[in-house]
Amino acid sequence: MTSVTITVNGQSRSGDVEGRTLLSTFLRDQLTLTGTHVGCDTSQCGACVVHVDGEAVKACSVLAADVDGAEITTIEGMANADGSLGVIQQAFQDHHGLQCGFCTPGMVMSAAALLKENPKPTEAEVRHYLEGNICRCTGYHNIVKAIMAASGQDVAPPMAAE
């Protein structure tokens, strides 16, 4: 077993892990931060995206021991300090950017990474950036609208039956 200490959403957290323990497993099972979802476990779907030292990565394809000492942000860290939804989260709600919600943590984390490097993306850039995040409910349109809205750009009103 290896001792791992990471800073998660601003708090220092430690635990003992096996070599094979994935970051996603460590976050969910040991730190009980179950907002990070594991969809495919083969690094295809993007539901497990978290930020490691500010970069979006797939937590199911990173070893916990390999990020010892890193700063991690998960979906739990995206809310405001008072517990209300953060800007991107609120935009997902306002624009109906989720249905079942399974992919949403990864979508929000990818959106946050995009807006950090490209604060005013075009719709095409948003769609391209989401190539590693799969949603099987929404057809993506309202996710894209939510991210455009979160970036402060105008979008058409949400439509329920797109």
Next chain:
Amino acid sequence: MHNFEFVKPGTVAEAAAALTGEEAQALGGGQTLLPTMKQRLAAPETLVSLNGIAEMKGVCSNDAGEICVGGGTPHAVVSRETASSYPALSKLAGMIGDPAVRNRGTIGGSLANNDPAACYPAGVLGSGATIVTNTREIAADDYFQGMFTTALEEGEILTEVRFPVPEKADWQKFLQPASRFSLVGVFVAKFADGVRVAVTGASEDGVFRWSEAEAALSADFSAGAIAGLSVPADGMISDLHGTGAYRASLVKTLTSRAVSGA
């Protein structure tokens, strides 16, 4: 996946020592190796992470005018750092996988694995780059030795890749949309002393140079110069995504586009 001992050395020398152990395996970004281990297609007893080796990260240029990329440099960093110095390489690195994969996967990991549809082998072979390891330098023409096979010895660590910068170059990738790998990808680079054309995703022997096109393009660097050439379908990968003949046709089409785009 099966459990293993995890070690994370801070220097190349320490990593080389750790890799002399029985069933030890180097870990780059892990974007291929970890999924492979989950499927139990690989089960090392010791995994030696190269991610803590600062000397293997980053992009710089040397006195010979080459771009030097540390073996542990993620694709996203290569794409960002070479945007003005080598735009075709930047384009290639920026189209690998998806953003999260590009933040973690490394050039050294990709080249050590030498997947027959990976992007970097085409960029490296097409550039005539030099592979630097902890023990020697290997020319790209000697490095790639067939599907998932390279000149690397057991335990040898790919520490750096040195790219000569061509006069003109372009990368054309026909995306396999499920895997994000190249169904076929072609890297064309025009140097003062000739043109190099490297193809990935197509051949059962992995990345290769299309020498007939190189000869034609070295005489006349225009899409028209290869109009009369054809690529034989023999030895091309045939699977549910495309037949060998389809891939052979893509090689020519993408080469033509790369010449126009360079």
